[in-house]
Amino acid sequence: MVETILFNLASKILGKIGSGAIGEVGKAWGVEQELNTLSDTLSTIKAVLLDAERLYDHSKYSIAMEVWFDRLQAAFYDADNLVDEFQYEVLQRQVTRTFQVSNFFSSSHAIDFRFKFELSSRIVNIRKRLDMIADDRTKFHPIVTTSQHKTATSSSISSEVSESEFVGRVNDRVILFQFLMNPSVDDDGMLVLPIVGIAGIGKTALVKQLYNHDMVAKHFQLRIWVKVAKCLDVKYVMQKIMKYITDFPACADLNSIQLKNLLQLKLRNTKFLLVLDNLCECDYRCWHKLYALLRCGDTMGSKIIVTTRNMGVALAVGTVPTYNLESLSDEDCLELIWKWAGFPEKLGEEHVNAKLSEIAKEIVKKCHGYPRAAKTLGNNLFMETNECKWLELKEKQLWELAQKKHDFLVVLRSSYDTQPTELKRCFIYYSIFPKSYEIEIDKLIQLWMAQGLIQSSGFNCELEDIGIDYLNQLCSIFFFEKIEHHDNLSNMCRMPEIIHDLAVFMANGECLSTTNYRSGPISDKVKHVSVHDCSGEEVTKSLFELENLRTIVFPFLGPGAGDQGFVDRCISKFKYLYVLDLSNSCFQITGCGNLKSLPEGMQLLVKLKTVTIAACPNLTSLPSTMKNLAKLRNLEISNCPNLDLAGWEDFSGLRRLQ
Template identity: 35%
Template sequence: MAESFIFSIAESLITKLASHAFQEASRVVGLYDHLRDLKKTLSLVKAVLLDAEQKQEHNHVLREWLRQLKSVFYDAQNVLDEFECQTLRKQVLKDHGTIKDQVSHFFSSSNPLVFRSKMAQQIKDVSKRLDKVATDGQKFGLRIIDVDTRVVHRRDTSRMTHSRVSDSDVIGREHDKEKIIELFMQQNPNDDDKSLSVIPIVGIGGLGKTTLAKFVFNDKRIDECFKLKMWVCVSDDFDINQLVIKIINSVNVNDAPLRQQNLDMVDLEQLQNQLTSKLAGKKFLLVLDDVWNDDRVKWVELRNLLKEGVAAGSKILVTTRIDSIASMMGTVASYKLQNLSPENSLSLFVKWAFKNEGEEEKHPHLVNIGKEIVKKCKGVPLAVRTLGSLLFSKFEANEWEYVRDNEIWNLPQNKDDILPALKLSYDFLPSYLRQCFALFSLYPKDYEFHSVEVARLWEALGVLAPPRKNETPEDVVKQYLDELLSRSFLQDFIDGGTIYQFKIHDLVHDLALFVAKDECLLVNSHVQNIPENIRHLSFAEFSSLGNSFTSKSVAVRSIMIPNGAEGANVEALLNTCVSKFKLLRVLDLRDSTCKTLPRSIGKLKHLRSFSIQNNPNIKRLPNSICKLQNLQFLSVLRCKELEALPKGFRKLICLRHLGITTKQPVLPYTEITNLISLELLSIESCHNMESIFGGVKFPALKALNVAACHSLKSLPLDVINFPELETLTVKDCVNLDLDLWKEHHEEQNPKLRLKYVAFWGLPQLVALPQWLQETANSLRTLIISDCDNLEMLPEWLSTMTNLKVLLIYGCPKLISLPDNIHHLTALEHLHISGCPELCKKCQPHVGEFWSKISHIKDVFIKEPEKLKEEEDE
């Protein structure tokens, strides 16, 4: 329930009211006393909220009181945001306003005297309501607990940072693995038989079907048996076109794992031709993970596409929770995955509850309690792992007993339901993390999350704690993700130094839906209307935008279409937003096809995040968009018809992330350099630009992404003008000379502090640029992909003492690694593919470079025999 994070809402309000900037601004407009009184009342109410959160499960009246209180809190948030909007507008008028602007401001409702009177009344109204609700709460006899003590113990999460499964991390599934592999190795009765063998694994959610499939998928015997391996996550969506696209991309992933073709506009016949060319004559293994489709017509259609030109012995491995689906798809009897034995369950629990192997022997009393906890998990690995993580580094018996004896286990539940175990772990989260976790419900199942996207949403909605001194909001996001990872809420987590990606398990997604149901709604074809209390809307597909908004849906703060609104015209939605959703903070309309934006969009003064990226039609943005002084994130990336940025861009003084595609030959530097808060700048498909920046200073910029700027010849960046730059991505800029970067750079200048560098699709790159050597003490991730003419890696690469990730894809002329690469003791992930000679020399145990890279935890080298076979074909 959403009331489980009401404490964090109160805390954020008090923090804002207590901030020096807010207090100074309130004095200027004469509202200091009003806001001080509001803060006092909030502090009194906040003191009992943690006790109320814990007791609401069994007290309907208390739960309703919290719901009323939350409504007042949100109204208080709106009042404070209104106050901030006025303060920002005043600052913009002072710094950039004309006399005409100032006269217009004086005669508007934002006139200081009118505004003060209006705000004073709103604050009084909120304070009065808050006083009443606070008085009503006295009857519950709540205890004062003013500090949230549910701290998260961070653990070493290094073993959980990639999707491949280490044998040592899988407990109790060796027998299952051997049985599945035995089925794979069975020959078809007739060698000429072109039918596809389909082997289903069936089991309840959280039982480890996907883990077992990965365990099998990565076995050496499977590599020897199948020329081609593909992995596709199916989940709720069984759209044939999209599945074929996923399969094609899964084939392509062997050449460049982080790049995928954009095939969304291709019809099924063209897709079938591409699929056939990829699979023809190859003996393949395809994993279809997490299938829910029970429509046999769709399955037969997909199967027939896959059978075209198939080599004998090809197999499909299916994981599903539903017996009837397994029977429909399988050509052999379903493999029914059983629950873990009590012994294996306890071993798994101990592995996650204690830091070091054997540590449990020092705490036999805790292990005995653990046995009773494990019994309640019913042999479901996800439940065991989650509760083990929950108790990690806790050595007080009462903490373990609390989990064992918690009444949540007695709630009505379905057979083998593990939601109580996950909900219990959620209840132990600090209040500030609960709100962030709940927002995962706005994304579809199997969504691949990227930290930049998550950071934008969390920050735009104000659910992040204010950064401490020398911290950024991205630092806070990383801390939150680390904490969620430590509790096993995240999986397939990849740490790129400054950028992170991850997924969440289907059941964890179900938990997010459960706890966020009063505030967040993922709209699909089954949703008939949108309740008036919903604050965050996400549309699973654009067709569901037809669902009616109620006339009272004024509380909406987020509208998202995470899978894109391709082919959709969103003018009607935009008009609805402007007329109804005046409190909107997040508006994501990626892939839409509207030709214009209404001038009235400038009225959405609370808007913090706006994206219209990938729009193929829009030519201009209204100048009114520059009235959105609260805007922190703006993306017009890949809007290839956009002729120019709007006038007045410098007024967006809160803008932190900006993504640009424009036909302008020169960026409006005087506008952009006034964006003093800008930390991330992406410039893409600006085909008319030959040069960018030219000595302009960006004092706060931390990340720069430049892609598909085909006329670009130089990037004159240096540490003087970019003192905070940490992330650099350069992609598909075929005329760019990276060595020109440092042509005016003097040796005595400070060194670059880049942490993440990626070079993609740069055929002109023969050697890594010399200036990269300056990052020796800071660089953590280096990605080199599709650089056809790269011939060598320099010896100084071995001085990168903090390098954790080195990914090399599609560099066919690269034939060796630096002699001293074994000096990279921090290196954890080394992936090499599309480099035939280099792959041959790096083969495990037999390659000449193997002894120098064998210490690395995660090494993926594409086998040269497979590369050769694919080249011959």
């Protein structure tokens, strides 16, 4: 799961090394060769990571392999820090006007040779360290490959369903049963119903129940179930349909035209039900081709059901409105937990004691209506009557549980794995926020931009527009949801709670949404943190033990901790910081009636891209040196009525929200 983080880091570092500024300075300072060698090493490791992400069996990674990933992640961050320090030195000299820009790159200019020597040595050491880590993988930590890659031609599924797999959905079954049994009024004679929902919500199980219903079996002359692996392959679907229709052994050897002719001959004047299960991606041209060849002769009354995790696919294939499958009730999830824990279907006090019943009612809240999570939780308690085990599970987060083949995070991850790397990183980054947190869409995109997670398409598109496209794609697979307010404008979004567990799991400790620092020290793997429990000295002590933070966010309004030196300490400690959002913090940059100005030292945070300040009624001015922040892209000011922004009128990133 860490491959995505590492791949993105490698891409980010390579992008910095390849930038014009670093290239020119590296050449002028005599470290061009070292940078090129480091770049070559990173490019090779990046290719290995891409293979690991796409081709290998993540479930078979050993503990040693995970340790290797951790070592590589630490080395990558050190390399990123090194390149940042290079940029920092360049920007610092520009900011302090140590010398004129016109002769900045001049080889005749006096260079700090001590800095050059240290820089060169560190680049060489990082490169050797990466070489050693890469060598260790081949020696000690081989990545386990899948024995058979999943392709369209290897996918199959039974249309049978066990009663233990299914509870509830009475209303859904009634509505969909009516769709199947009612005469078609479509002029073309064949309706297509898309059923859409997140992975593991129960789409397949629901359709299996209908598919195997006696009345449905009698209603259709032919029923066909095809499990579609990711993309729609027309020839593969035709071959699978032919296996239901005929025992003709040579159908696999027929070309597409022969298959089409034979298929149309067999389906003509036949009322059939076709289920295309788990269609994740769909080229509309392929779909139109398949639909056209199925709609042959008199197919009046034939129906097609398509299950998908992608709203875009549903909109592309449907001839009737999409059926969005919602969550289960807590009562249904509780029933699933008892079933998969090995207890009788109906809970009775003669089987388990009242205390376990109460604990179960708390555990079921973790499911958020997600049946696969209920099955996972129940399976973890199989035939367990020890109250301590139930209490232990109650206190655990879902992402802390060991995940087996059919458990909920493994199922959800199948949707995650198919997404482009840039979407994966944006998705993971959101895990710094707590569950159910609502955020302005513009602000979320600014955070993604500040971390370099939005990649330019090369077509002169604004990064903000690309960010909107990223969010829409994540919404289409139900990893985010937009929130409409009374003005019907979707200016806010949030991550579904069950999906948040997946984001935390995939972040691999890099992101932290902390509610309590009292639980012990924070891992040095944490690079992005949101704070929503202002506990005074404990917050400050724990936070400042993290030297390589990229993000500090206070998502909720705090009670006021009173650490007036917080910003100064950020300036002196976190020179790699990209985002400092204190708009809701309990520290003295916000909500402080006595604060009249910000520290002049903010100019030292030369990597800072986003600054948010709020609720400081007596703040009258911003440091003039803040204008020297070359990377600053967004400056948000709200509820600071006396703040004079003279000189900032032309700054394109200024947003004053009152």
